[in-house]
Amino acid sequence: MTGLLPRDDTLYDPAFVAGLFDRCASNYRWWSAISSFGFTYIWRRQCVRLLPRPGPGAVIVDLMAGTGELWPHLLRHAPDLATITALDISHGMHLHAVDRLHSARATRITHIEADALTTDLPEHHxxxxxxxxxxxxxxxxxxxxxxRQIARLLKPGGHFALIEASDPHGWALRPLYRAYIDRVLPLIERLFLRGAQDFTMLGPYTRNFRDCTHMAAALRAEGLTVTFHRHFFGCATSVSGHKPA
Ligand SMILES: C[S@@+](CC[C@H](N)C(=O)[O-])C[C@H]1O[C@@H](n2cnc3c(N)ncnc32)[C@H](O)[C@@H]1O
Known part of the structure:
Protein backbone atom coordinates (compact mmCIF):
# COMPACT_ATOMS: atom_id res chain seq x y z
CA MET A 1 0.00 0.00 0.00
CA THR A 2 1.22 3.53 -0.67
CA GLY A 3 -0.20 7.02 -0.02
CA LEU A 4 -2.60 8.08 2.76
CA LEU A 5 -3.46 5.66 5.54
CA PRO A 6 -7.03 4.31 5.25
CA ARG A 7 -9.98 5.37 7.43
CA ASP A 8 -10.89 3.25 10.47
CA ASP A 9 -13.90 1.62 8.77
CA THR A 10 -11.57 0.32 6.04
CA LEU A 11 -8.93 -0.82 8.55
CA TYR A 12 -11.22 -3.56 9.88
CA ASP A 13 -12.66 -4.73 6.56
CA PRO A 14 -11.57 -8.41 6.28
CA ALA A 15 -10.88 -7.99 2.54
CA PHE A 16 -8.59 -5.03 3.29
CA VAL A 17 -6.79 -6.99 6.03
CA ALA A 18 -6.34 -10.02 3.75
CA GLY A 19 -4.91 -7.79 0.98
CA LEU A 20 -2.56 -6.10 3.44
CA PHE A 21 -1.10 -9.43 4.58
CA ASP A 22 -0.98 -10.77 1.01
CA ARG A 23 1.42 -7.91 0.26
CA CYS A 24 3.41 -8.45 3.48
CA ALA A 25 3.68 -12.23 3.12
CA SER A 26 7.07 -12.56 1.45
CA ASN A 27 8.81 -10.23 3.94
CA TYR A 28 6.71 -10.96 7.02
CA ARG A 29 8.97 -13.45 8.78
CA TRP A 30 12.20 -11.45 8.73
CA TRP A 31 10.47 -8.08 9.22
CA SER A 32 8.63 -9.32 12.32
CA ALA A 33 11.81 -10.79 13.85
CA ILE A 34 14.15 -7.87 13.08
CA SER A 35 11.82 -4.92 13.66
CA SER A 36 10.88 -6.30 17.09
CA PHE A 37 14.56 -7.02 18.01
CA GLY A 38 13.58 -10.65 18.50
CA PHE A 39 10.82 -9.87 21.00
CA THR A 40 8.13 -11.50 18.86
CA TYR A 41 10.01 -14.81 19.18
CA ILE A 42 10.18 -14.49 22.98
CA TRP A 43 6.53 -13.44 23.22
CA ARG A 44 5.36 -16.39 21.09
CA ARG A 45 7.28 -18.73 23.37
CA GLN A 46 5.79 -17.08 26.46
CA CYS A 47 2.31 -17.35 24.94
CA VAL A 48 2.67 -21.11 24.35
CA ARG A 49 3.98 -21.59 27.90
CA LEU A 50 0.69 -20.24 29.21
CA LEU A 51 -0.89 -23.48 27.98
CA PRO A 52 -0.85 -26.84 29.78
CA ARG A 53 0.98 -29.65 27.98
CA PRO A 54 -1.69 -31.54 26.04
CA GLY A 55 -2.12 -35.31 26.00
CA PRO A 56 -1.35 -37.46 22.94
CA GLY A 57 -3.67 -36.89 19.99
CA ALA A 58 -4.58 -33.36 21.08
CA VAL A 59 -5.86 -30.92 18.44
CA ILE A 60 -4.36 -27.43 18.59
CA VAL A 61 -6.16 -24.67 16.66
CA ASP A 62 -3.90 -21.75 15.70
CA LEU A 63 -6.01 -18.77 14.58
CA MET A 64 -4.53 -15.97 12.41
CA ALA A 65 -1.63 -18.37 11.92
CA GLY A 66 0.18 -16.30 9.27
CA THR A 67 3.24 -18.14 8.00
CA GLY A 68 3.32 -20.50 10.96
CA GLU A 69 5.65 -18.63 13.31
CA LEU A 70 4.00 -20.21 16.33
CA TRP A 71 4.15 -23.81 15.11
CA PRO A 72 7.73 -24.69 16.18
CA HIS A 73 6.87 -23.50 19.71
CA LEU A 74 3.61 -25.47 19.70
CA LEU A 75 5.15 -28.68 18.40
CA ARG A 76 7.92 -28.48 21.00
CA HIS A 77 5.28 -27.99 23.69
CA ALA A 78 3.02 -30.84 22.58
CA PRO A 79 3.79 -34.54 22.44
CA ASP A 80 4.41 -36.19 19.08
CA LEU A 81 0.85 -37.09 18.29
CA ALA A 82 -0.66 -33.62 18.67
CA THR A 83 -1.79 -31.96 15.43
CA ILE A 84 -2.30 -28.32 14.49
CA THR A 85 -5.27 -26.93 12.59
CA ALA A 86 -4.05 -23.51 11.44
CA LEU A 87 -6.31 -20.87 9.93
CA ASP A 88 -5.55 -17.61 8.12
CA ILE A 89 -7.53 -15.31 5.82
CA SER A 90 -4.62 -14.23 3.61
CA HIS A 91 -3.89 -16.24 0.49
CA GLY A 92 -0.31 -14.91 0.40
CA MET A 93 0.39 -15.92 4.00
CA HIS A 94 -1.24 -19.27 3.30
CA LEU A 95 1.03 -19.92 0.30
CA HIS A 96 4.17 -19.05 2.27
CA ALA A 97 3.06 -21.23 5.19
CA VAL A 98 2.36 -24.17 2.92
CA ASP A 99 5.73 -23.73 1.17
CA ARG A 100 7.34 -23.88 4.55
CA LEU A 101 5.55 -27.12 5.30
CA HIS A 102 7.75 -29.22 3.02
CA SER A 103 9.32 -30.80 6.03
CA ALA A 104 8.71 -33.56 8.54
CA ARG A 105 6.10 -31.39 10.25
CA ALA A 106 3.74 -31.30 7.26
CA THR A 107 1.80 -34.36 8.37
CA ARG A 108 0.94 -32.69 11.66
CA ILE A 109 -0.43 -29.41 10.29
CA THR A 110 -3.60 -28.64 8.36
CA HIS A 111 -3.62 -25.07 7.04
CA ILE A 112 -7.01 -23.59 6.16
CA GLU A 113 -7.56 -20.34 4.28
CA ALA A 114 -10.62 -18.82 5.98
CA ASP A 115 -11.95 -15.91 8.01
CA ALA A 116 -11.74 -16.67 11.75
CA LEU A 117 -14.92 -14.67 12.32
CA THR A 118 -17.02 -16.88 10.07
CA THR A 119 -15.14 -20.20 9.98
CA ASP A 120 -17.29 -23.31 10.13
CA LEU A 121 -14.61 -25.41 11.84
CA PRO A 122 -16.62 -27.82 14.02
CA GLU A 123 -17.70 -27.00 17.52
CA HIS A 124 -15.53 -28.54 20.29
CA HIS A 125 -12.66 -29.05 17.83
CA ARG A 148 -17.77 -16.38 20.53
CA GLN A 149 -15.91 -18.44 17.93
CA ILE A 150 -13.16 -19.33 20.43
CA ALA A 151 -15.74 -20.45 23.00
CA ARG A 152 -17.45 -22.52 20.28
CA LEU A 153 -14.25 -24.12 18.98
CA LEU A 154 -12.83 -25.12 22.37
CA LYS A 155 -13.69 -28.48 23.85
CA PRO A 156 -15.07 -28.29 27.41
CA GLY A 157 -11.92 -28.14 29.54
CA GLY A 158 -9.90 -26.85 26.55
CA HIS A 159 -7.33 -24.06 27.06
CA PHE A 160 -6.45 -20.96 25.06
CA ALA A 161 -3.63 -18.39 24.94
CA LEU A 162 -3.71 -15.26 22.78
CA ILE A 163 -0.98 -12.59 22.60
CA GLU A 164 -0.81 -9.24 20.85
CA ALA A 165 1.55 -6.27 20.50
CA SER A 166 0.10 -3.49 22.63
CA ASP A 167 0.39 0.19 23.44
CA PRO A 168 2.26 0.46 26.79
CA HIS A 169 0.29 3.33 28.35
CA GLY A 170 1.89 4.55 31.57
CA TRP A 171 5.40 3.32 30.69
CA ALA A 172 8.01 6.09 30.95
CA LEU A 173 9.59 5.05 27.65
CA ARG A 174 6.26 4.91 25.76
CA PRO A 175 7.05 8.10 23.75
CA LEU A 176 10.23 6.41 22.43
CA TYR A 177 8.34 3.20 21.70
CA ARG A 178 5.63 5.12 19.81
CA ALA A 179 8.22 7.12 17.87
CA TYR A 180 9.85 3.86 16.82
CA ILE A 181 6.53 2.30 15.70
CA ASP A 182 5.00 5.44 14.17
CA ARG A 183 8.06 7.11 12.58
CA VAL A 184 11.16 4.94 12.43
CA LEU A 185 9.57 1.72 11.13
CA PRO A 186 7.54 3.48 8.38
CA LEU A 187 10.73 5.26 7.25
CA ILE A 188 12.68 1.99 7.13
CA GLU A 189 9.85 0.33 5.22
CA ARG A 190 9.66 3.14 2.66
CA LEU A 191 13.43 3.07 2.15
CA PHE A 192 13.95 -0.69 1.97
CA LEU A 193 10.65 -1.97 0.57
CA ARG A 194 10.26 0.40 -2.38
CA GLY A 195 7.94 2.94 -0.76
CA ALA A 196 5.54 0.38 0.72
CA GLN A 197 3.38 1.35 3.69
CA ASP A 198 2.03 -2.01 4.78
CA PHE A 199 4.01 -2.81 7.94
CA THR A 200 3.43 0.89 8.73
CA MET A 201 -0.16 -0.11 9.55
CA LEU A 202 1.13 -1.62 12.80
CA GLY A 203 1.04 1.96 14.20
CA PRO A 204 -2.69 2.68 13.82
CA TYR A 205 -3.65 -0.90 14.60
CA THR A 206 -1.73 -1.07 17.91
CA ARG A 207 -2.89 2.42 18.92
CA ASN A 208 -6.54 1.51 18.31
CA PHE A 209 -6.19 -1.97 19.84
CA ARG A 210 -4.41 -0.66 22.93
CA ASP A 211 -4.15 -4.04 24.71
CA CYS A 212 -5.97 -7.32 25.38
CA THR A 213 -8.36 -5.82 27.97
CA HIS A 214 -11.35 -5.74 25.64
CA MET A 215 -10.64 -9.25 24.35
CA ALA A 216 -10.43 -10.50 27.95
CA ALA A 217 -13.88 -9.04 28.70
CA ALA A 218 -15.32 -10.52 25.50
CA LEU A 219 -13.97 -13.99 26.39
CA ARG A 220 -15.37 -13.72 29.94
CA ALA A 221 -18.74 -12.77 28.49
CA GLU A 222 -18.66 -16.10 26.61
CA GLY A 223 -18.23 -18.00 29.88
CA LEU A 224 -14.47 -18.65 29.65
CA THR A 225 -12.13 -18.18 32.61
CA VAL A 226 -9.54 -15.56 31.68
CA THR A 227 -6.23 -14.30 33.06
CA PHE A 228 -4.61 -11.14 31.69
CA HIS A 229 -0.79 -10.88 31.35
CA ARG A 230 1.59 -8.04 30.50
CA HIS A 231 4.90 -8.65 28.72
CA PHE A 232 7.86 -6.25 28.79
CA PHE A 233 6.17 -3.18 30.37
CA GLY A 234 2.98 -3.82 28.40
CA CYS A 235 4.55 -3.73 24.91
CA ALA A 236 2.63 -6.97 24.47
CA THR A 237 -0.33 -8.29 26.43
CA SER A 238 -1.90 -11.70 26.45
CA VAL A 239 -4.93 -13.56 27.74
CA SER A 240 -5.04 -17.19 28.72
CA GLY A 241 -7.61 -19.43 30.31
CA HIS A 242 -9.97 -22.29 29.68
CA LYS A 243 -13.51 -23.31 28.93
CA PRO A 244 -15.08 -24.82 32.03
CA ALA A 245 -15.58 -28.56 31.66
C1 LIG B 1 0.55 -10.19 12.23
S1 LIG B 1 0.10 -11.71 11.46
C2 LIG B 1 0.46 -12.89 12.71
C3 LIG B 1 0.98 -14.18 12.14
C4 LIG B 1 1.53 -15.20 13.15
N1 LIG B 1 0.49 -15.75 13.99
C5 LIG B 1 2.67 -14.67 13.99
O1 LIG B 1 2.83 -15.08 15.14
O2 LIG B 1 3.47 -13.88 13.48
C6 LIG B 1 -1.66 -11.60 11.54
C7 LIG B 1 -2.35 -12.64 10.69
O3 LIG B 1 -3.76 -12.60 10.95
C8 LIG B 1 -4.43 -12.90 9.75
N2 LIG B 1 -5.82 -12.45 9.86
C9 LIG B 1 -6.26 -11.18 10.01
N3 LIG B 1 -7.61 -11.16 10.06
C10 LIG B 1 -8.01 -12.45 9.95
C11 LIG B 1 -9.28 -13.09 9.94
N4 LIG B 1 -10.42 -12.38 10.03
N5 LIG B 1 -9.33 -14.43 9.84
C12 LIG B 1 -8.18 -15.16 9.73
N6 LIG B 1 -6.96 -14.61 9.71
C13 LIG B 1 -6.87 -13.27 9.82
C14 LIG B 1 -3.61 -12.16 8.70
O4 LIG B 1 -3.84 -12.65 7.40
C15 LIG B 1 -2.19 -12.41 9.19
O5 LIG B 1 -1.62 -13.53 8.59
Missing part, protein backbone atom coordinates in the same frame (compact mmCIF):
# COMPACT_ATOMS: atom_id res chain seq x y z
CA UNK A 126 -9.78 -27.71 19.95
CA UNK A 127 -8.01 -29.06 23.02
CA UNK A 128 -5.79 -25.98 22.84
CA UNK A 129 -6.33 -22.74 20.91
CA UNK A 130 -3.76 -20.03 20.17
CA UNK A 131 -3.42 -16.73 18.32
CA UNK A 132 -0.19 -14.74 18.18
CA UNK A 133 -0.28 -11.14 16.90
CA UNK A 134 -3.59 -11.69 15.12
CA UNK A 135 -5.94 -9.66 17.34
CA UNK A 136 -5.05 -6.05 16.54
CA UNK A 137 -6.73 -6.10 13.13
CA UNK A 138 -10.12 -6.73 14.77
CA UNK A 139 -12.42 -3.90 15.93
CA UNK A 140 -14.00 -4.23 19.41
CA UNK A 141 -17.20 -5.59 17.80
CA UNK A 142 -15.19 -8.14 15.81
CA UNK A 143 -13.31 -9.17 18.98
CA UNK A 144 -16.69 -10.07 20.53
CA UNK A 145 -17.46 -12.28 17.50
CA UNK A 146 -14.00 -13.84 17.71
CA UNK A 147 -14.51 -14.57 21.42
Missing amino acids: ADLLTASFGLKTFSPEQQAILA
Whole structure:
Protein backbone atom coordinates (compact mmCIF):
# COMPACT_ATOMS: atom_id res chain seq x y z
CA MET A 1 0.00 0.00 0.00
CA THR A 2 1.22 3.53 -0.67
CA GLY A 3 -0.20 7.02 -0.02
CA LEU A 4 -2.60 8.08 2.76
CA LEU A 5 -3.46 5.66 5.54
CA PRO A 6 -7.03 4.31 5.25
CA ARG A 7 -9.98 5.37 7.43
CA ASP A 8 -10.89 3.25 10.47
CA ASP A 9 -13.90 1.62 8.77
CA THR A 10 -11.57 0.32 6.04
CA LEU A 11 -8.93 -0.82 8.55
CA TYR A 12 -11.22 -3.56 9.88
CA ASP A 13 -12.66 -4.73 6.56
CA PRO A 14 -11.57 -8.41 6.28
CA ALA A 15 -10.88 -7.99 2.54
CA PHE A 16 -8.59 -5.03 3.29
CA VAL A 17 -6.79 -6.99 6.03
CA ALA A 18 -6.34 -10.02 3.75
CA GLY A 19 -4.91 -7.79 0.98
CA LEU A 20 -2.56 -6.10 3.44
CA PHE A 21 -1.10 -9.43 4.58
CA ASP A 22 -0.98 -10.77 1.01
CA ARG A 23 1.42 -7.91 0.26
CA CYS A 24 3.41 -8.45 3.48
CA ALA A 25 3.68 -12.23 3.12
CA SER A 26 7.07 -12.56 1.45
CA ASN A 27 8.81 -10.23 3.94
CA TYR A 28 6.71 -10.96 7.02
CA ARG A 29 8.97 -13.45 8.78
CA TRP A 30 12.20 -11.45 8.73
CA TRP A 31 10.47 -8.08 9.22
CA SER A 32 8.63 -9.32 12.32
CA ALA A 33 11.81 -10.79 13.85
CA ILE A 34 14.15 -7.87 13.08
CA SER A 35 11.82 -4.92 13.66
CA SER A 36 10.88 -6.30 17.09
CA PHE A 37 14.56 -7.02 18.01
CA GLY A 38 13.58 -10.65 18.50
CA PHE A 39 10.82 -9.87 21.00
CA THR A 40 8.13 -11.50 18.86
CA TYR A 41 10.01 -14.81 19.18
CA ILE A 42 10.18 -14.49 22.98
CA TRP A 43 6.53 -13.44 23.22
CA ARG A 44 5.36 -16.39 21.09
CA ARG A 45 7.28 -18.73 23.37
CA GLN A 46 5.79 -17.08 26.46
CA CYS A 47 2.31 -17.35 24.94
CA VAL A 48 2.67 -21.11 24.35
CA ARG A 49 3.98 -21.59 27.90
CA LEU A 50 0.69 -20.24 29.21
CA LEU A 51 -0.89 -23.48 27.98
CA PRO A 52 -0.85 -26.84 29.78
CA ARG A 53 0.98 -29.65 27.98
CA PRO A 54 -1.69 -31.54 26.04
CA GLY A 55 -2.12 -35.31 26.00
CA PRO A 56 -1.35 -37.46 22.94
CA GLY A 57 -3.67 -36.89 19.99
CA ALA A 58 -4.58 -33.36 21.08
CA VAL A 59 -5.86 -30.92 18.44
CA ILE A 60 -4.36 -27.43 18.59
CA VAL A 61 -6.16 -24.67 16.66
CA ASP A 62 -3.90 -21.75 15.70
CA LEU A 63 -6.01 -18.77 14.58
CA MET A 64 -4.53 -15.97 12.41
CA ALA A 65 -1.63 -18.37 11.92
CA GLY A 66 0.18 -16.30 9.27
CA THR A 67 3.24 -18.14 8.00
CA GLY A 68 3.32 -20.50 10.96
CA GLU A 69 5.65 -18.63 13.31
CA LEU A 70 4.00 -20.21 16.33
CA TRP A 71 4.15 -23.81 15.11
CA PRO A 72 7.73 -24.69 16.18
CA HIS A 73 6.87 -23.50 19.71
CA LEU A 74 3.61 -25.47 19.70
CA LEU A 75 5.15 -28.68 18.40
CA ARG A 76 7.92 -28.48 21.00
CA HIS A 77 5.28 -27.99 23.69
CA ALA A 78 3.02 -30.84 22.58
CA PRO A 79 3.79 -34.54 22.44
CA ASP A 80 4.41 -36.19 19.08
CA LEU A 81 0.85 -37.09 18.29
CA ALA A 82 -0.66 -33.62 18.67
CA THR A 83 -1.79 -31.96 15.43
CA ILE A 84 -2.30 -28.32 14.49
CA THR A 85 -5.27 -26.93 12.59
CA ALA A 86 -4.05 -23.51 11.44
CA LEU A 87 -6.31 -20.87 9.93
CA ASP A 88 -5.55 -17.61 8.12
CA ILE A 89 -7.53 -15.31 5.82
CA SER A 90 -4.62 -14.23 3.61
CA HIS A 91 -3.89 -16.24 0.49
CA GLY A 92 -0.31 -14.91 0.40
CA MET A 93 0.39 -15.92 4.00
CA HIS A 94 -1.24 -19.27 3.30
CA LEU A 95 1.03 -19.92 0.30
CA HIS A 96 4.17 -19.05 2.27
CA ALA A 97 3.06 -21.23 5.19
CA VAL A 98 2.36 -24.17 2.92
CA ASP A 99 5.73 -23.73 1.17
CA ARG A 100 7.34 -23.88 4.55
CA LEU A 101 5.55 -27.12 5.30
CA HIS A 102 7.75 -29.22 3.02
CA SER A 103 9.32 -30.80 6.03
CA ALA A 104 8.71 -33.56 8.54
CA ARG A 105 6.10 -31.39 10.25
CA ALA A 106 3.74 -31.30 7.26
CA THR A 107 1.80 -34.36 8.37
CA ARG A 108 0.94 -32.69 11.66
CA ILE A 109 -0.43 -29.41 10.29
CA THR A 110 -3.60 -28.64 8.36
CA HIS A 111 -3.62 -25.07 7.04
CA ILE A 112 -7.01 -23.59 6.16
CA GLU A 113 -7.56 -20.34 4.28
CA ALA A 114 -10.62 -18.82 5.98
CA ASP A 115 -11.95 -15.91 8.01
CA ALA A 116 -11.74 -16.67 11.75
CA LEU A 117 -14.92 -14.67 12.32
CA THR A 118 -17.02 -16.88 10.07
CA THR A 119 -15.14 -20.20 9.98
CA ASP A 120 -17.29 -23.31 10.13
CA LEU A 121 -14.61 -25.41 11.84
CA PRO A 122 -16.62 -27.82 14.02
CA GLU A 123 -17.70 -27.00 17.52
CA HIS A 124 -15.53 -28.54 20.29
CA HIS A 125 -12.66 -29.05 17.83
CA ALA A 126 -9.78 -27.71 19.95
CA ASP A 127 -8.01 -29.06 23.02
CA LEU A 128 -5.79 -25.98 22.84
CA LEU A 129 -6.33 -22.74 20.91
CA THR A 130 -3.76 -20.03 20.17
CA ALA A 131 -3.42 -16.73 18.32
CA SER A 132 -0.19 -14.74 18.18
CA PHE A 133 -0.28 -11.14 16.90
CA GLY A 134 -3.59 -11.69 15.12
CA LEU A 135 -5.94 -9.66 17.34
CA LYS A 136 -5.05 -6.05 16.54
CA THR A 137 -6.73 -6.10 13.13
CA PHE A 138 -10.12 -6.73 14.77
CA SER A 139 -12.42 -3.90 15.93
CA PRO A 140 -14.00 -4.23 19.41
CA GLU A 141 -17.20 -5.59 17.80
CA GLN A 142 -15.19 -8.14 15.81
CA GLN A 143 -13.31 -9.17 18.98
CA ALA A 144 -16.69 -10.07 20.53
CA ILE A 145 -17.46 -12.28 17.50
CA LEU A 146 -14.00 -13.84 17.71
CA ALA A 147 -14.51 -14.57 21.42
CA ARG A 148 -17.77 -16.38 20.53
CA GLN A 149 -15.91 -18.44 17.93
CA ILE A 150 -13.16 -19.33 20.43
CA ALA A 151 -15.74 -20.45 23.00
CA ARG A 152 -17.45 -22.52 20.28
CA LEU A 153 -14.25 -24.12 18.98
CA LEU A 154 -12.83 -25.12 22.37
CA LYS A 155 -13.69 -28.48 23.85
CA PRO A 156 -15.07 -28.29 27.41
CA GLY A 157 -11.92 -28.14 29.54
CA GLY A 158 -9.90 -26.85 26.55
CA HIS A 159 -7.33 -24.06 27.06
CA PHE A 160 -6.45 -20.96 25.06
CA ALA A 161 -3.63 -18.39 24.94
CA LEU A 162 -3.71 -15.26 22.78
CA ILE A 163 -0.98 -12.59 22.60
CA GLU A 164 -0.81 -9.24 20.85
CA ALA A 165 1.55 -6.27 20.50
CA SER A 166 0.10 -3.49 22.63
CA ASP A 167 0.39 0.19 23.44
CA PRO A 168 2.26 0.46 26.79
CA HIS A 169 0.29 3.33 28.35
CA GLY A 170 1.89 4.55 31.57
CA TRP A 171 5.40 3.32 30.69
CA ALA A 172 8.01 6.09 30.95
CA LEU A 173 9.59 5.05 27.65
CA ARG A 174 6.26 4.91 25.76
CA PRO A 175 7.05 8.10 23.75
CA LEU A 176 10.23 6.41 22.43
CA TYR A 177 8.34 3.20 21.70
CA ARG A 178 5.63 5.12 19.81
CA ALA A 179 8.22 7.12 17.87
CA TYR A 180 9.85 3.86 16.82
CA ILE A 181 6.53 2.30 15.70
CA ASP A 182 5.00 5.44 14.17
CA ARG A 183 8.06 7.11 12.58
CA VAL A 184 11.16 4.94 12.43
CA LEU A 185 9.57 1.72 11.13
CA PRO A 186 7.54 3.48 8.38
CA LEU A 187 10.73 5.26 7.25
CA ILE A 188 12.68 1.99 7.13
CA GLU A 189 9.85 0.33 5.22
CA ARG A 190 9.66 3.14 2.66
CA LEU A 191 13.43 3.07 2.15
CA PHE A 192 13.95 -0.69 1.97
CA LEU A 193 10.65 -1.97 0.57
CA ARG A 194 10.26 0.40 -2.38
CA GLY A 195 7.94 2.94 -0.76
CA ALA A 196 5.54 0.38 0.72
CA GLN A 197 3.38 1.35 3.69
CA ASP A 198 2.03 -2.01 4.78
CA PHE A 199 4.01 -2.81 7.94
CA THR A 200 3.43 0.89 8.73
CA MET A 201 -0.16 -0.11 9.55
CA LEU A 202 1.13 -1.62 12.80
CA GLY A 203 1.04 1.96 14.20
CA PRO A 204 -2.69 2.68 13.82
CA TYR A 205 -3.65 -0.90 14.60
CA THR A 206 -1.73 -1.07 17.91
CA ARG A 207 -2.89 2.42 18.92
CA ASN A 208 -6.54 1.51 18.31
CA PHE A 209 -6.19 -1.97 19.84
CA ARG A 210 -4.41 -0.66 22.93
CA ASP A 211 -4.15 -4.04 24.71
CA CYS A 212 -5.97 -7.32 25.38
CA THR A 213 -8.36 -5.82 27.97
CA HIS A 214 -11.35 -5.74 25.64
CA MET A 215 -10.64 -9.25 24.35
CA ALA A 216 -10.43 -10.50 27.95
CA ALA A 217 -13.88 -9.04 28.70
CA ALA A 218 -15.32 -10.52 25.50
CA LEU A 219 -13.97 -13.99 26.39
CA ARG A 220 -15.37 -13.72 29.94
CA ALA A 221 -18.74 -12.77 28.49
CA GLU A 222 -18.66 -16.10 26.61
CA GLY A 223 -18.23 -18.00 29.88
CA LEU A 224 -14.47 -18.65 29.65
CA THR A 225 -12.13 -18.18 32.61
CA VAL A 226 -9.54 -15.56 31.68
CA THR A 227 -6.23 -14.30 33.06
CA PHE A 228 -4.61 -11.14 31.69
CA HIS A 229 -0.79 -10.88 31.35
CA ARG A 230 1.59 -8.04 30.50
CA HIS A 231 4.90 -8.65 28.72
CA PHE A 232 7.86 -6.25 28.79
CA PHE A 233 6.17 -3.18 30.37
CA GLY A 234 2.98 -3.82 28.40
CA CYS A 235 4.55 -3.73 24.91
CA ALA A 236 2.63 -6.97 24.47
CA THR A 237 -0.33 -8.29 26.43
CA SER A 238 -1.90 -11.70 26.45
CA VAL A 239 -4.93 -13.56 27.74
CA SER A 240 -5.04 -17.19 28.72
CA GLY A 241 -7.61 -19.43 30.31
CA HIS A 242 -9.97 -22.29 29.68
CA LYS A 243 -13.51 -23.31 28.93
CA PRO A 244 -15.08 -24.82 32.03
CA ALA A 245 -15.58 -28.56 31.66
C1 LIG B 1 0.55 -10.19 12.23
S1 LIG B 1 0.10 -11.71 11.46
C2 LIG B 1 0.46 -12.89 12.71
C3 LIG B 1 0.98 -14.18 12.14
C4 LIG B 1 1.53 -15.20 13.15
N1 LIG B 1 0.49 -15.75 13.99
C5 LIG B 1 2.67 -14.67 13.99
O1 LIG B 1 2.83 -15.08 15.14
O2 LIG B 1 3.47 -13.88 13.48
C6 LIG B 1 -1.66 -11.60 11.54
C7 LIG B 1 -2.35 -12.64 10.69
O3 LIG B 1 -3.76 -12.60 10.95
C8 LIG B 1 -4.43 -12.90 9.75
N2 LIG B 1 -5.82 -12.45 9.86
C9 LIG B 1 -6.26 -11.18 10.01
N3 LIG B 1 -7.61 -11.16 10.06
C10 LIG B 1 -8.01 -12.45 9.95
C11 LIG B 1 -9.28 -13.09 9.94
N4 LIG B 1 -10.42 -12.38 10.03
N5 LIG B 1 -9.33 -14.43 9.84
C12 LIG B 1 -8.18 -15.16 9.73
N6 LIG B 1 -6.96 -14.61 9.71
C13 LIG B 1 -6.87 -13.27 9.82
C14 LIG B 1 -3.61 -12.16 8.70
O4 LIG B 1 -3.84 -12.65 7.40
C15 LIG B 1 -2.19 -12.41 9.19
O5 LIG B 1 -1.62 -13.53 8.59
